[in-house]
Amino acid sequence: MMNPVEISDLTYAYGEGVLRREVLRDVDLRVAPGEIVLLTGPSGSGKTTLLTLAGALRAVQQGSCRVLGRELAGAREADRVALRRNIGFIFQNHNLLGFLSARQNVAMALELDGGTTDRGRLERAGEMLASVGLAEHAEKRPGQLSGGQRQRVAVARALVGSPGLVLADEPTAALDKASGQEVVHLLRDLARSRGAAILLVTHDPRILDVADRIVAMEDGRVVADGAARAVVG
Amino acid sequence: MNAITDLRGRVRDGAREAARPPGLLAASGLALRLAWRQLWSEKARLASAIAGVMFACVLVFMQLGFRAAPFESATTLIGAMRADLFLMNPMTLASFRPEPMARVRVSQALGVEAVQAAVPVYLAQSSFRNPETGRRRTIQLVGFDVEAGVLDLPGLAPLRDALKQPDSFAFDSRSRPEFGPVTQMFQERGAYPVQIGNREMRVVGTIEMGTSFGADGNAVLPEVNFQRVVREQPAVMVDLAAIRLKPGADLLQAQAALRAVLPPDVAVLTQAQLRAHERRYWEEGTPIGFIFTFGSLMGLIVGMVIVYQILFSDIAGHLKEYATLKAMGYSNGHLSRVVLGAAVVLAFLGFVPGVVASAVLYGVVADATFLPLHMTGGRALAVFGMIFAMCAAAGLLAMRKLRDANPADMF
Numbered sequence: 349m350m351n352p353v354e355i356s357d358l359t360y361a362y363g364e365g366v367l368r369r370e371v372l373r374d375v376d377l378r379v380a381p382g383e384i385v386l387l388t389g390p391s392g393s394g395k396t397t398l399l400t401l402a403g404a405l406r407a408v409q410q411g412s413c414r415v416l417g418r419e420l421a422g423a424r425e426a427d428r429v430a431l432r433r434n435i436g437f438i439f440q441n442h443n444l445l446g447f448l449s450a451r452q453n454v455a456m457a458l459e460l461d462g463g464t465t466d467r468g469r470l471e472r473a474g475e476m477l478a479s480v481g482l483a484e485h486a487e488k489r490p491g492q493l494s495g496g497q498r499q500r501v502a503v504a505r506a507l508v509g510s511p512g513l514v515l516a517d518e519p520t521a522a523l524d525k526a527s528g529q530e531v532v533h534l535l536r537d538l539a540r541s542r543g544a545a546i547l548l549v550t551h552d553p554r555i556l557d558v559a560d561r562i563v564a565m566e567d568g569r570v571v572a573d574g575a576a577r578a579v580v581g
Numbered sequence: 582m583n584a585i586t587d588l589r590g591r592v593r594d595g596a597r598e599a600a601r602p603p604g605l606l607a608a609s610g611l612a613l614r615l616a617w618r619q620l621w622s623e624k625a626r627l628a629s630a631i632a633g634v635m636f637a638c639v640l641v642f643m644q645l646g647f648r649a650a651p652f653e654s655a656t657t658l659i660g661a662m663r664a665d666l667f668l669m670n671p672m673t674l675a676s677f678r679p680e681p682m683a684r685v686r687v688s689q690a691l692g693v694e695a696v697q698a699a700v701p702v703y704l705a706q707s708s709f710r711n712p713e714t715g716r717r718r719t720i721q722l723v724g725f726d727v728e729a730g731v732l733d734l735p736g737l738a739p740l741r742d743a744l745k746q747p748d749s750f751a752f753d754s755r756s757r758p759e760f761g762p763v764t765q766m767f768q769e770r771g772a773y774p775v776q777i778g779n780r781e782m783r784v785v786g787t788i789e790m791g792t793s794f795g796a797d798g799n800a801v802l803p804e805v806n807f808q809r810v811v812r813e814q815p816a817v818m819v820d821l822a823a824i825r826l827k828p829g830a831d832l833l834q835a836q837a838a839l840r841a842v843l844p845p846d847v848a849v850l851t852q853a854q855l856r857a858h859e860r861r862y863w864e865e866g867t868p869i870g871f872i873f874t875f876g877s878l879m880g881l882i883v884g885m886v887i888v889y890q891i892l893f894s895d896i897a898g899h900l901k902e903y904a905t906l907k908a909m910g911y912s913n914g915h916l917s918r919v920v921l922g923a924a925v926v927l928a929f930l931g932f933v934p935g936v937v938a939s940a941v942l943y944g945v946v947a948d949a950t951f952l953p954l955h956m957t958g959g960r961a962l963a964v965f966g967m968i969f970a971m972c973a974a975a976g977l978l979a980m981r982k983l984r985d986a987n988p989a990d991m992f
Contacts, residue, residue, distance in 0.1 A: 400989045403988075405908060405988045406989045426912070429907075429910055429911075429912050430910065431910075432908060432909060432910040433909070433910030435910075437905070437908045437909060437988075439905065441901065443901050443902055443904075443905040444902070445619075445902050446899075447618055447622030447623075448618060456906070456909070457909055459603070459611050460603070460909075460911065461603070462603035462604060462607060
């Protein structure tokens with residue numbers, strides 16, 4: 349079975365000429381199916397850039413980046429956009445559409461699938477919200493929910509389309525300890541039950557326990573990669 | 582449970598084929614729905630956007646109405662003269678300032694087989710003394726042989742006998758009110774004297790013609806009476822000739838026959854051609870058309886700026902959400918359709934109250950100015966096209982802001 353993420357010799361730089369600044373240098377990274385990988389490191393270490401490249405949000409400059417079996421080096425914009433439909437994204441902020449209910453927000457992730465009906469989408473969205481414990485809040489607007497609840501809606505939105513890969517960027521940054529824990533554990537459990545791999549960027553030491561593997565980065569290089577215990581220890 | 586296992590199976594493949602995206606129509610429908618939900622969620626903003634479009638709509642309708650009114654009214658005099666063909670001095674620019682032609686041409690026209698009758702028409706402007714206040718005002722005099730039955734003005738037929746009396750005339754009841762309550766006084770006391778030019782004439786009845794840009798009011802009188810008022814015009818020089826054809830005669834053949842018989846110092850025109858000629862003078866010889874076209878354009882630009890502002894601030898205020906949608910796999914094209922959808926919704930919602938308000942305003946303005954302002958289907962359609970284009974242009978401009986929603990900057 350192929351790995352959802354297979355990155356080798358990936359180099360990425362911002363700017364041109366004398367302003368050129370490499371943020372990733374010959375990075376290798378693999379994420380196995382169903383695996384939960386945490387990406388840590390000081391700010392500026394390139395972990396966020398790595399996440400955007402794996403999420404097909406940026407064009408690959410050098411090296412190889414295969415995501416869900418697609419080579420992204422040299423991929424067209426339209427191909428990258430299409431690939432993103434199979435990736436679930438969770439951001440620092442929930443970024444839910446304020447004018448839609450929680451359920452409609454989750455259903456937005458399904459609207460790009462032409463084989464679905466509006467009713468079917470809303471049903472699946474409702475089930476997904478129930479599995480993140482928000483069944484009774486499905487019709488509320490994001491503005492009527494707490495921070496933790498909103499991030500759980502975002503988790504539901506990321507997972508409702510059964511993505512092969514979930515990318516999360518500091519999903520607990522805006523949350524207190526309890527709701528942060530709750531959100532990542534939900535994310536882990538749901539992804540496990542669906543067989544989706546997770547690549548999660550975080551600074552938050554409180555959530556390291558969810559990981560199967562932790563990858564530490566510094567100055568655009570992977571400096572440690574191993575089982576959670578080993579790297580943290 | 583089965584469903585979940587099935588999904589898992591698909592995901593396990595890793596390289597699950599991307600789900601087939603919805604068709605263009607379905608996607609546009611979804612985009613339109615999203616646009617509508619976004620607009621509807623902020624009702625104050627929606628109301629101001631609709632008001633903006635409506636404002637532009639009313640402005641354009643009024644400008645177009647004002648633009649068309651003089652052209653339409655310019656031909657009232659000609660339009661009221663019901664005859665098949667007309668002879669005119671080709672030098673005449675407009676009926677209110679006619680160049681005379683020889684009366685003998687009218688008799689020559691009778692030589693053509695298809696012609697049943699031909700009457701000379703005298704046109705002149707004179708002053709009319711308001712019977713109530715005594716103030717003078719310029720009136721259009723139309724003199725012709727009323728008994729010949731060639732010019733068929735509404736209300737004229739019953740007055741034929743009355744107009745045989747010396748110094749009698751028929752007053753246009755649709756003249757501007759500045760001429761005084763002429764019609765009302767006639768209904769109250771019957772025929773009574775009024776001064777036209779330097780002569781005392783008698784109102785013996787009313788007909789209906791309507792005002793035009795060149796004339797605030799009209800008086801119809803037999804040619805003998807006309808010559809009594811307008812002494813400087815010799816009877817052998819006429820301003821227009823109206824021709825009635827024999828029943829069943831072909832209009833264009835008769836026109837060609839007349840053209841062949843008559844010398845080039847007269848033009849042979851159908852009524853439609855005469856109207857067009859009259860209209861052309863006002864369209865080309867005056868800046869009216871340009872002024873109101875310019876006014877319409879200004880209205881559209883103001884409306885476009887308002888709609889653009891609304892759409893732009895919608896995007897700018899939700900850049901993160903738009904970027905998130907892009908990260909989720911929404912293409913720039915789909916989001917552009919959302920913006921364009923919002924523009925189209927605003928076009929519809931602004932046009933409907935706009936066309937109603939304009940129709941009401943047309944009535945108000947028409948009553949005040951006596952200009953022919955009507956809401957026509959063609960004009961409504963044209964304005965809708967303009968408003969639609971205006972909103973679409975605003976949407977296309979606002980769409981550029983979507984590029985700033987870059988999902989890579991979201992992390």
